[in-house]
Amino acid sequence: MADSRSTRVVESAGPWGFVFLLAYIGAAIYFVSVSDGSFWGVILGLLEAFVWPVYVTYHVLVLLGA
Secondary structure, X not given: OOOOXXXXXXXXXXXXXXXXXXXXXXXXXXXXXXOOOOHHHXXXXXXXXXXXXXXXXXXXXXXXXX
């Protein structure tokens, strides 16, 4: 006996994912280019590229007095 029920999932955040990917790639290029070129410097640059939006959000909230 076949189950005739189906579920439809609509994902509407696809374009934003692409924008965030481009932002990460740009940040990674920047932070790696300003590192000293060592292995750990490159790893640290990639980690900084991953977390820089957190610092921006924090400082914007501080400026807004929140």
